[in-house]
Amino acid sequence: GGGGGGGTIDPGETLLLKAVDQQTMAQGFYHDRVRGDRLPRKLIMLDKSIGNPNKAADAERFMFTRSAFDEFPDLWIGDTDFQNLRKISNVGKQLDKFIWGNAELRDFYSSDGKPLKGILVKPENFDPKNQYPLMVYIYETLHSGLHNFRAPSAGTSISVPYYVSNGYVVWQPDIEYDTGYPGRDALKCVLPGIQMLIKEGFINPKAIGIQGHSWGGYQISYMVTQTNIFAAAEAGAPVSNMVSAYGGIRWSSGMVRQFQYERTQSRLGASLWEVPMRYLENSPIFWADKIQTPLLILHNDQDGAVPWYQGIEFIMALRRLNKVGFMFNYNGEEHGLRQEVNQKDFTVRMQQFFDHYLKGAPTPDWMINGIQAWKK
Structure with a gap:
């Protein structure tokens, strides 16, 4: 609050929130706004562990890891709303044997x-x-x-x-x-x-x-x-x-x-x-x-x-x-x-x-x- 100085959050900006289902331990992300005039919008929820995403400097793209007990945390990329997901590494292939x-x-x-x-x-x-x-x-x-x-x-x-x-x-x-x-x-x-x-x-x-x-x-x-x-x-x-x-x-x-x-x-x-x-x-x-x-x-x-x-x-x-x-x-x-x-x-x-x-x-x-x- 105050005068819009450094460190404040624009109420109109979209926030990316990480979510964990406390009953199933599923993880995912939601979009929300500080002003709270609508319910958060679910982007993705999976029965996996999802790492914090890194955004590309010059594109609306995320890179993150996805893993489970039986899934190595390989790298994934997708849009910033977690659509069009694609795995770009395959280290977990070593588990197959x-x-x-x-x-x-x-x-x-x-x-x-x-x-x-x-x-x-x-x-x-x-x-x-x-x-x-x-x-x-x-x-x-x-x-x-x-x-x-x-x-x-x-x-x-x-x-x-x-x-x-x-x-x-x-x-x-x-x-x-x-x-x-x-x-x-x-x-x-x-x-x-x-x-x-x-x-x-x-x-x-x-x-x-x-x-x-x-x-x-x-x-x-x-x-x-x-x-x-x-x-x-x-x-x-x-x-x-x-x-x-x-x-x-x-x-x-x-x-x-x-x-x-x-x-x-x-x-x-x-x-x-x-x-x-x-x-x-x-x-x-x-x-x-x-x-x-x-x-x-x-x-x-x-x-x-x-x-x-x-x-x-x-x-x-x-x-x-x-x-x-x-x-x-x-x-x-x-x-x-x-x-x-x-x-x-x-x-x-x-x-x-x-x-x-x-x-x-x-x-x-x-x-x-x-x-x-x-x-x-």
């Missing part, structure tokens, strides 16, 4: 009645008459990534297209939280989704794995103390003891960790001295004697977000209790693996771990004899 997967959005309810969504990815040669091993990946809410293309890659967490291509079904459920008991909230959201899929008949109920990193790693560490539904689990950089973690710092920044437990992601809602039992009840280490699930832990000695003594505390508890547990530390690595050689190494070992417990593959030597320090 691989067994890929198909992603779908599923609705379900938590055990206390909250409506939730999740992403279910099946192999493209899926046969509903078969029973598949199920890999569950968690963090918080994930369904907005339904149409994201993910190239197979080594790293800290599972590569969804790689696991699907190798005979797994992958489930990524949303998790929603109240204040006070985040581990319990995770159980309320994760277990009903799994039970829904088991009832549909194509999941082997004895071959269910779960994987997550950081906050996902914490939730998994807690859940395996409360349920035996998982045949194997991997927890990356997990907090296992909220009491000792509460009094620590983030080594990379020096920031105290107390705020995280009282007010942000850990969601306990009060200090250690106000609700001491809440800190104990939410800490996996105090329930470790209940664990019956083989557990793989990744925690690196230069982790600046979650001090790696959290992983040490947990693996020492598992060893003292004669539980099946393994821990990997890649010297000099941070919260997530950065060096390609380590990403590849851990990706292979995590796959061996899950293939053994979920698909009956032979036990790898490192699970029997460990890895000597001089061979790292």
Whole structure:
């Protein structure tokens, strides 16, 4: 407003608005005007992920990417109203020789009645008459990534297209939280989704794995103390003891960790001295004697977000209790693996771990004899 100076928008100009359907995660674009004297006009809506368009300098043409779980983000061009569309690159042709997967959005309810969504990815040669091993990946809410293309890659967490291509079904459920008991909230959201899929008949109920990193790693560490539904689990950089973690710092920044437990992601809602039992009840280490699930832990000695003594505390508890547990530390690595050689190494070992417990593959030597320090 004011006098039409720089930075103002002409009410008569046409605006290009990006739209996302919150129910289906379809994406597209609308035309509208600031003055709002008419409804926005739909230009395009697709069950795809559509990148922000770039306009040609001297023509009424857009260039943008379009992608889905099974569609590489190749380049497209078209008119500025998204008509006369044409694909001008074909990098995705490389996918043709691989067994890929198909992603779908599923609705379900938590055990206390909250409506939730999740992403279910099946192999493209899926046969509903078969029973598949199920890999569950968690963090918080994930369904907005339904149409994201993910190239197979080594790293800290599972590569969804790689696991699907190798005979797994992958489930990524949303998790929603109240204040006070985040581990319990995770159980309320994760277990009903799994039970829904088991009832549909194509999941082997004895071959269910779960994987997550950081906050996902914490939730998994807690859940395996409360349920035996998982045949194997991997927890990356997990907090296992909220009491000792509460009094620590983030080594990379020096920031105290107390705020995280009282007010942000850990969601306990009060200090250690106000609700001491809440800190104990939410800490996996105090329930470790209940664990019956083989557990793989990744925690690196230069982790600046979650001090790696959290992983040490947990693996020492598992060893003292004669539980099946393994821990990997890649010297000099941070919260997530950065060096390609380590990403590849851990990706292979995590796959061996899950293939053994979920698909009956032979036990790898490192699970029997460990890895000597001089061979790292």
